Amino acid sequence: MNSLTGIAPALTPAQASLSIRRKAWIVTAMLTAFMVLNFADKAVLGLVAKQAMAELGLTPVQFGFIGSSFFFLFSLSAIAVGMVSNRISSRWLILILTLIWAGAQFPILAGGATVLLVSRIALGAGEGPALPAALHATHHWFPAQDRAFPSSIIAVGPTIGAAVAAPVLSLIIESPALGWRWAFGVLGVAGIAWGIVWAVVGRDGPYRTGHDVAVCAGEAKSVTETLADVPLWRALGSRAWVSATLAGFACFWAQGAMTTWVPRYIGGVLRVAPTHVGTVYALPWVFGTVLLLVLGLVGQRMMRHGISSRWAVAGLFGLSLVASGACLVLLPHAQGNAAIALMTVGWGAFLVFPMAPTAIAYLVNPGQRAAVISSLVGCASVGGIVAPTVVGWFVGHAAGAEPLARGLNQAFSLTGVLLLAAGLAAVWLMNPEATRERLQRHARAAA
Numbered sequence: 001m002n003s004l005t006g007i008a009p010a011l012t013p014a015q016a017s018l019s020i021r022r023k024a025w026i027v028t029a030m031l032t033a034f035m036v037l038n039f040a041d042k043a044v045l046g047l048v049a050k051q052a053m054a055e056l057g058l059t060p061v062q063f064g065f066i067g068s069s070f071f072f073l074f075s076l077s078a079i080a081v082g083m084v085s086n087r088i089s090s091r092w093l094i095l096i097l098t099l100i101w102a103g104a105q106f107p108i109l110a111g112g113a114t115v116l117l118v119s120r121i122a123l124g125a126g127e128g129p130a131l132p133a134a135l136h137a138t139h140h141w142f143p144a145q146d147r148a149f150p151s152s153i154i155a156v157g158p159t160i161g162a163a164v165a166a167p168v169l170s171l172i173i174e175s176p177a178l179g180w181r182w183a184f185g186v187l188g189v190a191g192i193a194w195g196i197v198w199a200v201v202g203r204d205g206p207y208r209t210g211h212d213v214a215v216c217a218g219e220a221k222s223v224t225e226t227l228a229d230v231p232l233w234r235a236l237g238s239r240a241w242v243s244a245t246l247a248g249f250a251c252f253w254a255q256g257a258m259t260t261w262v263p264r265y266i267g268g269v270l271r272v273a274p275t276h277v278g279t280v281y282a283l284p285w286v287f288g289t290v291l292l293l294v295l296g297l298v299g300q301r302m303m304r305h306g307i308s309s310r311w312a313v314a315g316l317f318g319l320s321l322v323a324s325g326a327c328l329v330l331l332p333h334a335q336g337n338a339a340i341a342l343m344t345v346g347w348g349a350f351l352v353f354p355m356a357p358t359a360i361a362y363l364v365n366p367g368q369r370a371a372v373i374s375s376l377v378g379c380a381s382v383g384g385i386v387a388p389t390v391v392g393w394f395v396g397h398a399a400g401a402e403p404l405a406r407g408l409n410q411a412f413s414l415t416g417v418l419l420l421a422a423g424l425a426a427v428w429l430m431n432p433e434a435t436r437e438r439l440q441r442h443a444r445a446a447a
Contacts, residue, residue: 020206024141027205028150030198031134034094035157037194038130040165041101041123041187042070042158042255046263047169047278048180055180056113060407064392066117067260071252071385073125075378081129082374086367090137091202095195097133100126102191108184119184128381131155132374135357139369140205147358152296155354156289163285170278207366227365227436228443235363235372235439243429244314244356247321248380250422251353254324254415256384258284258347261391261408269405270339283344288351291320295352309362314430317355321423324349328416332409346412350419356380362432363439387415 045052045067053063085093104123107115134154142150169183235241262284267277295316302312327346334342357373364372391411398407 020141023203024150024205026201027141027203028138028153030194030201031094031138031154032157032160033194034098034198035130035134035154036161036164037098037101037187037191038127039158039161040169040190041105041127042259043161043166043281044169044183044187045070045120046259046261047166047281048173048183049260049264050267050274051173051180052116056116058113060392060395061389062113062392064260064389064395066113066120067256067388067392068385069117070120070124070127071256071381072121074128074381074384076128077125078128078132078374078378078381082132082370082378085129085133085136085370085374090133090140090204091198093129094133094137094202095198097126097130098191098195098198102188102195105184105188105191109181128378129374131354132357132370132377135354135361135373136370137204139361139366140207142205143207146300147361149296149300151354151358152292152299155296155352155358156292158351160285160289163282163289166278166282166285168278170275170281174275228440228447229368230364230439230443232368232371232375234442235368236375238363238435238439239429240314240363240432240435241360241372241376243425244360245376245379247318247422247426247430248353248356248376249383250321250415250418251350251356251383252381253383253387253418254328254347254350255353256387257391257411257415260388261395261411262343262347264404265343265408265412269402269408270343280340283340284346284348285351287344287348291349292352292354295320295355299355308431308433309359310431310433313355313359314432315427317352317359318423318426318428318430320349320352320355321419321426323423325416325419325421325423328412328419331412331416346416356426356430359430359432363436390414 049063052058053060058066081093101123104119104126107119111119134157135151138150138154139147165187169186172178172183172186173180175182263277263281266272266280267274270280272280299309299312299316303309324346327342327349331339331342331346357376360372360376361369391408394411395404395407398404398410400406
């Protein structure tokens with residue numbers, strides 16, 4: 001501030017660039033924490049499965065139905081919010097979503113099975129738009145060529161959430177002074193605390209208007225993204241979007257099965273002690289976190305060397321699903337450390353799903369990006385509605401001496417086949433650059 005004029009001196013281009021970068025990474029860190037909370041909220045249900053089923057008198061199918069209920073409004077809210085999110089400040093949209101999550105947790109402290117069901121439906125409605133909103137808000141702060149790595153950081157938030165939260169929540173669940181209900185209460189308090197910080201530091205970035213700001217050799221200039229608007233029905237009907245959505249369906253199927261039933265598999269089939277279930281459950285999440293970060297760095301480097309997003313993003317995503325599916329198909333035939341290793345990769349490699357919306361974001365301009373991504377996530381999340389109940393049906397109708405093991409093994413094999421098929425289709429059909437060019441040709445012809 002100039003003491004004589006009272007006017008703050010103008011920033012140089014280099015200072016402005018540094019300020020933008022600093023704010024960009026602060027927002028990225030906050031949105032990563034946002035996604036940490038997002039997935040901790042999802043993962044807690046599977047961790048309390050044994051205690052909640054016993055106290056509330058739930059059968060496997062009933063508990064699976066409660067697991068599925070999380071996704072009842074997930075798709076609708078993801079699509080609805082995505083269609084209007086470009087008109088709303090990401091700062092306030094994300095704050096509202098967080099408060100919905102926190103408010104959905106507290107009724108479980110004293111409620112029964114019906115309260116648990118309604119709370120999970122409300123939580124799903126609030127969390128449906130979370131990933132598209134977080135990615136869209138992050139893209140406000142980075143030019144197109146630099147979005148892969150920050151997008152991957154945002155995307156590892158869910159895996160970090162489960163990896164960190166699972167051991168902590170397991171201790172809360174096993175604590176005589178707290179118990180399984182307070183696992184939900186702690187997450188509600190954490191959501192409110194995050195929301196207070198976000199209200200202070202959350203901001204929209206300089207690329208929200210569709211202009212990329214490039215700073216090079218100390219000179220700032222505005223580079224307009226020149227993609228024309230395209231009819232959304234063409235983008236949503238493209239091979240790239242459809243194949244990404246089918247792959248997402250398989251990922252959400254696996255996610256629904258995992259968050260609801262894998263802790264029961266670890267404790268009831270692998271015979272891991274209750275106090276260590278959370279630690280073993282964290283292994284796939286840790287693996288998924290590392291894999292997503294590595295693939296984000298590799299993909300960004302590939303793109304900077306001129307390799308298309310078809311291989312740098314979509315191809316790596318599809319191959320990860322293939323690896324995940326192969327391990328889950330083999331898992332029922334393994335025991336001991338081999339089973340834990342296959343479980344870690346099988347339930348971890350598909351967690352790179354956020355690479356799919358990152359790839360699809362290249363199809364359209366910034367003004368249409370949120371609608372395309374949220375439609376992908378909304379439609380794909382149907383897999384999460386179906387899977388927990390289907391797995392519960394397998395467990396409830398399994399025959400033999402160990403029905404839990406038999407039912408879960410059958411359901412896991414089915415999940416593996418779905419991931420294998422979806423991964424191969426993604427590698428073959430997801431080509432963002434070619435799809436974008438076709439969409440732009442149609443737009444030019446219409447104009």
